[in-house]
Amino acid sequence: MRPGPAAGEAALDPAESAQRLAPWLGREARAGVVLAVSGGPDSTALMGCAASLPPAVPVLVATVDHGLRPESAAEADGVARAAQAHGLPHRRIAWLGDKPRTGLQAAARAARYRLLVDLAREVGAGAILTAHTLDDQAETVLMRLCAGSGPAGLGGIDPVRDLGGIALVRPFLDIPKARLVATCAARGWAFATDPGNRDPRFARARLRRVMPLLAAEGLTPARLGRLAERTRRNEAALAAAADAALRDLTRPPALPSAVALDAPGLAALPQAVALRVTVRAIAAAAGAGAPAVRLERLEAALLGRLLPAAAEGRALRLTLGGALITVSQGLLTLRAEPPRRR
Structure with a gap:
């Protein structure tokens, strides 16, 4: 679909997107990267911003086709065409085998990262970049709060996480999704929409429906994002204290x-x-x-x-x-x- 304007949110300008991506794609980067691009507005903006940098290291656009919807193959083909227009190579990787009847989204997420890590190792990339936003962070914190998670879980999504020697990086984690939609609109980058994002069978989709009500009471995505950041900071301090205590107490x-x-x-x-x-x-x-x-x-x-x-x-x-x-x-x-x- 053609992107529409995002009211009240400014598009990323080239300088801001370059600043966010430069540590992984600029001259100081040490290895190539894999861009995880599904074809939605977030990852479409990530791909376009990366191509506009321009990257100083090899970049491979990857689309994981979970095979859960009839449209998924066509959407992967659309990403391949967009990547070609940006001058970037593309790889489609499929999640094969039987799919679970319960916990489908968690299983699909685990499969996606496993396939992306395997691809990164195959091509010698040092990092995988995804387009998670502040909206994703807020939803994750709420989901874990509902599930009774402890402080570690309420830290939400890590901006950078190690996956067996491959860095999983979320350069847009602190900005609203609407800014990436606005970026697509400003640059004329078309994107697809996943109907699963509104499917009430999934907890994340149900939470999206109540997020505006929570925001009206003051529990905004920005505040949930700050909660996650503070919790991660506290967890890091407790982890350091625990490591030191374990060394001192071991007999x-x-x-x-x-x-x-x-x-x-x-x-x-x-x-x-x-x-x-x-x-x-x-x-x-x-x-x-x-x-x-x-x-x-x-x-x-x-x-x-x-x-x-x-x-x-x-x-x-x-x-x-x-x-x-x-x-x-x-x-x-x-x-x-x-x-x-x-």
Whole structure:
């Protein structure tokens, strides 16, 4: 479709878009990039701005065809034509195989990033750029709030995230979607619309319908974005404190492949730090593939049983997150949970 004007929002000017993209596409960039472009207004603006820079490193436009709608192949072809008009190469990658009946959007998102990372490694790119906006950030924070997420979840979408050595970058994360729509209108860049964005079967689409009501009460996307930024900042500080405490409290274990901590020292920490130290110790003891533990269960076990026993010097034995945890003689010892008998 042809973009229409976005009332009240200014288009990105070339200087602003260049400033946002230069660290990854400019002269200081160290490797090529993959641009994730679906054909919607956000990613169409990302592709056009990247081409206008112009990029100083190799750029590959990639469209993931999830095969969930009959129009998806044609939309990928439209992105290929737009990329060609910008002088950029394009690759269409398909999500093959059976699709789940539940959790479809989460599965599609996981598949998309897996395919993009594989492509980046294939072509030697160092970064994947997506066009997530402030609107996406606000919706993500609300969704996680509704799901009962802890502080880490309320940090929302990371501006830069490591995916196995590939940087996942969101250069437009702090600006409203309407500005990218306005940019497409100003530059004459046509884009497609995904009807799934309005499908009430999906939680994100339902939240979009109530966002104007929340904004009228003061809970605007900008404020939700600031909440996410502040939460990420606080989480980074707590993570650093937990890493330092884990180093200080680690003791030689009596069993091989076990993790041992000074139990009274752990109990003396602020609870937020003690939780994170114990989570790190559980992950180290349980190993890869251990089951994830919901925050509510983790808090109940650690705050209600484990830390009080460590503080009082009481013996305790429990399993959590694939780890067998014991408190005895001033030590908290964790090792992989043994296989259960049939």
